[in-house]
Amino acid sequence: MANTAELMDESPGLGADLDGPASSGRAVLDDIFEIDYSQRLQSLDSAQAKAYVAVDTERPGAKLFALVAGLDVPTRAGVAQALTKTEGSGYLNVLAAGPALAPDGEGRRMAFVLDRPSGGRLRHPVNAGAAVSERVVNGIILPGILEGLEKLHGQGIAHRAVRPGNIFYSSTEHDRVVLGECVSAPPGFDQPVAYEPLSRSLAARAGRGEGTAACDMYALGVTLVALLKGAVPTDDIILARTALRYQSGSMAVIMAGFEPSMRMKELLSGLLQDDSRQRWGIDDVYDWLAGRRTRSAPIRGLRDGVRPFEFRGARHSSPAGIAHAFAEAPDAARHTLRERGLVDWLWRSCGDKDLADRVKTLTHLDAKDPATKSSLSDEDLALVCLALDPNGPLRYRGLSIMPDGVGPVLAIAMMNERADDLKVISQMIERGLIIEAVQRSALFSRDDPYVSTCRSHQAYLKFPGRDMGLERCVYELNPGAPCLSDMIRDYSVTTLHDLGQALNRYAGGGDAPSGRPRDRHVIAFAADLMSPGQLQAVRLGAVGVSQGAEDCMADLAFFACIQRTEKTGVMRGMARWVRSRMEPALDSFHSSTRRRRVAIALNHAVSSGNLTDMLKVMRNETERRSDAQEFNAARSRFIYLTNENARLQSLLGDYSALATFKGRKAAAMLAFVVFVVVGVLTVTGGF
């Protein structure tokens, strides 16, 4: 049994992280890096994170800075953790990532320590700047960006934040550039619409998806245009010209009014292809830089139809463009889909009979029942849009999400308690729309593990009580995301160890909290992080307990497991909290004497803050077996006594027959005794 002394020895003192001295204005990350909150570096701020000076205590001379994120947008903690394990060039190295004491000393925030670029930002993040010459682009900017992207793509990571405002000079001479950070916000979240490939630009900001290397290459193309031209169209302009992007290609919209050199135009033609399969990769750009690339695929839109299809007065040439238009005006789309116009157009003008048949099926055009024929649900409409634009976002009830972008959208909806969005996302998952989108998208192979992940999410939502539904999906889709439980949200808990510590702190002082220690978020968060052995230990803790006591015993087993395996040390607050909810489990002992005895032992374990001891007290099999056996015997005896008393009571009401019988018998016996006595006395001469 782990006694209290052992627990205290094992306690790693995480409390310093949770309760650190706010007045000092410093936070420590990974025991090495100090973040100095008194020194802001506004010029290095990211859109979703503030920059501060950071110091490597082992290398005091190193120039570092820290980005501290907020609580309303998820970070790419998983990517950040992966980047801390390697040292690359061409991008700002992430040296440490994790929760650190918040600048105001209240709670913790996700923080990232990065190399500090010496030369400042290439371009102001918001304001447009002066045009840069092709010589500078080819000689300084392009090689630096390519180097960074090559390293990142080599690790299987898409940067998803390539834009002029996120590129830094790595030297004071401004002769080298590096890519800025890509971890403080979801992929593509802070990208202006122009920098996102056509399909992803139409998704919600958080739902643009993890993306691929091709997305970075497209953003590189737009970045080059922005640098050479001085600016690219704003979000409003780009969105207003979406139909044109579909018809003539994104390049026509991005480069409107800009005429680069023929050679540069060749590069931009390769990078700004809307079809990601035709888009140039890093090797192509290196070839181009070396003067070897001379051929580029002709730029064209995603036009498929010979003749345009008219919808709400606009002419559309591609099914993908029609899907976008339908999502913009769902009521008008329903009206249009009641007729055969689109199906005929897909067949005759596009020559795509399969697609035409699919749309016909989805729109119930063949249905004989007029009610079915005229009704087109949101789900049907989403599937029609998906059929028309399989590589585009899933468009459902006003929310557009790329299949690989569900995680951040869900996380933001949870963080900001957007009930409507949560409902829509929940329906997307539960009704299999995400799976449909993944299976139709060319981004995923047929046996992509993401499909099975989506299927398990669908199952979680079918049994939300058992599998924690959407909460479980959040943590599985956002690796490294902090626990969003209201109780500990401020502490940016990302590990089981911190979870135990944070909840222990939450429970500390005053009365134990009234709620359950494991809310849905805590359960879902832990389920995602716990090893099979830990999960088994928790499950066993609640096996065989009486009805009504499952929750409190599962809570006790859960925190005992965390305390034991994560070595969280003494957890008095947690022990008090769990104890305050143990009455159902105590009540499962039938004997009141035994219950009092167990309660005393339990209180003793609580005072030592040892949850494992508490679990042992509550799971004492000998006591439970004795209690059950004695209870059965007592119940039998109780029933016997109840019946016997009822019998005696009825006898009391009518015992005359018995009394008569017994009395007469006694009279005969008495007479016999008298006879014997008289006989003996007579014979012996007693008379």
Add this chain to the structure above:
Amino acid sequence: MAIRGTPLERVAVKQLLARRQRRRNRLVLVCAVLTAVGVGLALTALPLFILIYGGMLPTLVAFLADEQPGRYLFRAVGFMNLAGIIPYIEPTLRAGNHAMLSGALAQTTTWVVIYVIAGSGFFFYFVMPWFAGLILELMIRARISRHAAERAALGQEWELDS
């Protein structure tokens, strides 16, 4: 209960008739034995015959009157009756003559004593049920309260309810 006209009813009727027949036979047998013994006794020891046959009359009454299972009236009266006449028979048998017994038979007190003692058999038979009822009630009440106490303790310890 046997249904009329069925083989079962016929068996039950047969058994009843057989029982009555046995009882009648036993009565005849008892009467025959008593007559034979009485005749023998009257011829050899008339005072003894008078004492026994006269003194045991209450027993004869009880024998004839008691048809209850166990025949406790007959037993109670019989034993008390015997207890009443033994003190008069024993000296006669010891002395070997009937002189003393003849004198006693002539006294009224002898018959009063014998019949009073025999009557106490009737007394016992009729009073003892009341007395037994009293004791039975006390015993039942004591057992009920003992059970109730044990039941309450079990209920409290194990939280059992009716």
